[in-house]
Structure formats: C-alpha cells, structure tokens
Amino acid sequence: MSNRNSQAAKSAARERIRAEREREKKRAKLRRQLVVAGGVLGVLVIAGGIGYGVMKANEPTGWEAAKEAKLVEPAHTQGKNGTEILIGDKKAKDTLEVFEDVRCPACAAFEQSTGKVLQKDIEDGRYKVRFTMYAFIDDMGGGEGSKNALSALGAALDKSPEAFLHYKEALYSLKNHPEESVDTYAKDSALLKVAEQVPELKGDKEFQQAVEKGTYDRWAMEMAGLFGRKGVKGTPTFMHGDKKLEMAQIPQQQMTQAQYNKLAQANFKKMIDGEFGPAKK
Structure with missing residues (x-):
C-alpha cells in the first residue's frame, strides 16, 4: 500500500470513529432527555393526582353539598x-x-x-x-x-x-x-x-x-x-x-x-x- 493510501485509510478510520462518537453523544443526550421528560411527566401525573385529590377532598359533602344541589320546590309553596x-x-x-x-x-x-x-x-x-x-x-x-x-x-x-x-x-x-x-x-x-x-x-x-x-x-x-x-x-x-x-x-x-x-x-x-x-x- 502506498503511503498516500495508508494516510487516507487512517483518516477515514478516524472520521468513522469521530462520527460514531457523535452519534453516541446524541443517543446519550436523547436518553437523558427522555428520562427527564419521563420524570417530569411522572411529577405532573402525581401532582395532577394530588391536585385532583385535594379538589375532591375540598368538595362539599352532605348538607353543605345540598346548598348547591338542584332546587326542587314542593307543591303548595310560594315566594x-x-x-x-x-x-x-x-x-x-x-x-x-x-x-x-x-x-x-x-x-x-x-x-x-x-x-x-x-x-x-x-x-x-x-x-x-x-x-x-x-x-x-x-x-x-x-x-x-x-x-x-x-x-x-x-x-x-x-x-x-x-x-x-x-x-x-x-x-x-x-x-x-x-x-x-x-x-x-x-x-x-x-x-x-x-x-x-x-x-x-x-x-x-x-x-x-x-x-x-x-x-x-x-x-x-x-x-x-x-x-x-x-x-x-x-x-x-x-x-x-x-x-x-x-x-x-x-x-x-x-x-x-x-x-x-x-x-x-x-x-x-x-x-x-x-x-x-x-x-x-
């Protein structure tokens, strides 16, 4: 193999290695983003669940709820x-x-x-x-x-x-x-x-x-x-x-x-x- 061909082969090999490292960095970054996104989604789901639970807990019940119920007036009433x-x-x-x-x-x-x-x-x-x-x-x-x-x-x-x-x-x-x-x-x-x-x-x-x-x-x-x-x-x-x-x-x-x-x-x-x-x- 000529010296020139040898140098070209080495250069191509280095380029493949560099490209592979770039791809690996991108994959690692994507994995981190997915993990973070999943964590945020999990937090949002939990927070949403807590918020819904708090909302339900704060909803009126019993006679307090009756104040907001549909009003049905008995017959023989007025005013x-x-x-x-x-x-x-x-x-x-x-x-x-x-x-x-x-x-x-x-x-x-x-x-x-x-x-x-x-x-x-x-x-x-x-x-x-x-x-x-x-x-x-x-x-x-x-x-x-x-x-x-x-x-x-x-x-x-x-x-x-x-x-x-x-x-x-x-x-x-x-x-x-x-x-x-x-x-x-x-x-x-x-x-x-x-x-x-x-x-x-x-x-x-x-x-x-x-x-x-x-x-x-x-x-x-x-x-x-x-x-x-x-x-x-x-x-x-x-x-x-x-x-x-x-x-x-x-x-x-x-x-x-x-x-x-x-x-x-x-x-x-x-x-x-x-x-x-x-x-x-």
Whole structure:
C-alpha cells in the first residue's frame, strides 16, 4: 500500500470513529432527555393526582353539598325558592305566622297540647298560617335532625297541606318526638317510620323515595336560611304582621298532662282572641 493510501485509510478510520462518537453523544443526550421528560411527566401525573385529590377532598359533602344541589320546590309553596308555606282559606283576612324547629322541645310541647286548636282555626278559616321552619338546633347542638325532618316535611307538603300538617303533628307527638339532645330524625328510617302513622303518607312510595333521595334537601337549606327573619331567633314564636304575639307562661307547678294541656290551650286562645277578636260561634 502506498503511503498516500495508508494516510487516507487512517483518516477515514478516524472520521468513522469521530462520527460514531457523535452519534453516541446524541443517543446519550436523547436518553437523558427522555428520562427527564419521563420524570417530569411522572411529577405532573402525581401532582395532577394530588391536585385532583385535594379538589375532591375540598368538595362539599352532605348538607353543605345540598346548598348547591338542584332546587326542587314542593307543591303548595310560594315566594322566593318556595320558602313561603301558607296554609288555610285564601279568603281569610288575617295571617298568623308560626316559627318552629322540628327538634325544638318547646315546639313539641306546644304542638302536643295546642296543635289541634291551631289546626281547627285554620279549618274554620279564622286565619291563614304561614309556617317558617328553622334548623338552628342542628347548628347549636350538632346534628342533622332538624334539616332532615324539614326535607321530609317538604316531601309531605308536596302531597298536600293536610299531609304537611298531620306529618308535622306526628313528628312532634309525645310518642315520637326525641329529646333535644338525641338526633333521631337525622335517620331517614326514623322519619319514614313516623310517616306510616299519617294516613296521607302511609305506604306512599313517592314520598319514601323523596325522603331517601333527599329531593327536598336544597329546599330545606333554603328554609333554614330564613333564620332570623323578622328578628325571630327562638321557637315557637307567633307573629301577626310585624307584631310578636305573647302567650302567658304556664306556672311551674305539679300538674297532670291533661291539666297542662288545658292551660296551654286557654293561654293560646286568649292570645289569639286578643289579637284577632273572639272566634265566631
């Protein structure tokens, strides 16, 4: 081989080696880029997973979520978001406003002793009644019974005003009403058990489904949001227009249930007669 050919061969060999080294450098660089990209993607996936997890964890649940649920207004309601429950003869000149909380023991005492008198006045057309139902005991004492019972009352009201009144009466009854500190009505099963005692609701599958699905949960939250309306923050409270009606207190003394009921009814009738005039015979 000539010297010139030998030099050319060596030069070509060096060029192949250089080219191979360049290719290897490019492959190594590409591998590093892929590793980094994979790591970044992994971080993004993890970060995305964490972000999604945090987002899900921060999503409202239970009754907080009910505030954002679809609003279904029960039949026989009116006003903003269906929060005006007005029951009675539309021709009745006067409207008595009654403020209650289903878990309220004083409300239960009123309903057990005097609820029938109130219902008779409604039936007789003496006045209409606007019911404003609160759920402040849930907030004060913890629990969900007031809101859950209120949602069930919405399902009853959707059936008829009579179903609402009779179901409310059953929920407040001596037989069913729990101690204020016991959150019995937080359970749908307890509410449905009481409903079986109400002729208008007994065996009603639509009512049962509405209670179990929470159809009127959002409505119940809207109703509960009326807390403080007209300055009322305690229950039971009775108002005529902007006037708060005062009922005489029952003396703290030993008496039978019948004696208590008689006094309570007399005090209620006296308060109503004083505001609306004597009942027509």
